[in-house]
Amino acid sequence: MSQNTKHTSQIAILGAGDVGTTIAYSLIMNPVAGDILIVDPKEEVRDAQVQDLSDATFHGNTTTRVRAGTHKEAGQSDIVVITAGAKQKKGESRTDLIGRNKAILESAINDMTPFRSDTVLLIVANPVDVLAYFAQQFSKLPKNQVIGSGTFLDSARLRGILATKAGVAASSIDAYVLGEHGESQFVAWSHASIAGVPLSSALETGTRLDQNAIAEETKGKATAIMESKGATNYGIGGVAASLCKSILFDERIVRPVSFFQEELGVCLSLPAVIGRKGVVRSVEIPLDGEEKGKLKKSAEALKEVINS
C-alpha cells in the first residue's frame, strides 16, 4: 500500500477486552478501514485502549484512525464486530455463556438500532453460532448480513496441525472443520486435500494421520491455550480481521463461517463465499453419510441451546 492511503470505511468493534483490541490491532497492522470505532461501557478502559491502539497506527503507511464511539455510531458502520461479552472461566464451556452473552447482545443491538441498511454484523462472542442466530433476530438485518466467525478459527487450527504432520505449508492444505464452533464440531475428512489431491494420497510414504486424535487436538486447542493464559486472542484477531477485509473488499473468498442454514433452522459453519453483502452464497459441500449425520447432530445441539 502506498504512503497516505486512506480507506473510507468504518469498522466498529464492540468490546475493548482481549479479543476486541487484538482484532483492532490486526486491522491497524493490515489496514482496510479508515476508522475503527471502539465501543465498551467501561469508558476508562475503552479510552485507554483507544490511546494505546492509536499509538500503533504510527507505522507510516496508513491513515487508520482509532476512536471511542457509542453504540448508536457503531450501528452506522460498514461492519460491526461483536466481541462484547463474558469469556469462559476454567471448567466452563462456550455454551455456558449463553445467558450472560445473549442479554449483552440484545441490549447492544437495541442500542445500535436502527442499523445502516448495508451493515454487516460479524459475531465473535460465544457461543458464536447461537449468538449469530439471535443477532439476526434482534437486528432484523437480512440473514446474509449476519455472520459468525464460526469454525474458520478451528479450520485454521486444523490446517496448522496438518501442516506440521504433512510437512506442507498450511496455506497449501484444504481442510474444513464444520458445524458448531464447539463440542459438536467435526472435520470434513472426505474433502481434505493438498493441492487438490486427497489427503490420504498426498502424504509422503510412511506418513500416517490419526484422524480422531487430530480432530480432538483441534477441538481442544482453545481450552489448552486458555488454561495457561486465560484467553485466546491472537488466532481470532487474525481470523476476524481477515473476514473484515474479505467483506469490505468484496473478495468473494470461500471460508467456513457460521450463517443461517434454512434447512437446519440454526446458524452453523459451512463453506460460504464472503463479500460486501456478507455471505454472498453458500458453497454446497457433498459430505459423506457419516459427516451428514454429524452435521445434523451439531444442528440439534445448537437448537437445544437456542431453546434453553
Ligand SMILES: NC(=O)C1=CN([C@@H]2O[C@H](COP(=O)(O)OP(=O)(O)OC[C@H]3O[C@@H](n4cnc5c(N)ncnc54)[C@H](O)[C@@H]3O)[C@@H](O)[C@H]2O)C=CC1
Ligand atoms: N468466536 C471465537 O472463535 C472466539 C470467541 N471469543 C469470545 O469473545 C468474547 C470476548 O472475549 P474477551 O475479549 O477475551 O473478553 P474480555 O472480558 O476481555 O472483554 C469483553 C469486553 O466486552 C465488554 N462489554 C460488555 N458489554 C458490552 C456492551 N454492551 N457493549 C460493548 N462492550 C461490552 C466488556 O466491558 C469487556 O471489556 C468471549 O465471549 C469469548 O468467549 C474468544 C476467542 C475466540
Ligand SMILES: CC(=O)C(=O)O
Ligand atoms: C474461545 C474460543 O472460542 C476459541 O478460542 O476457539
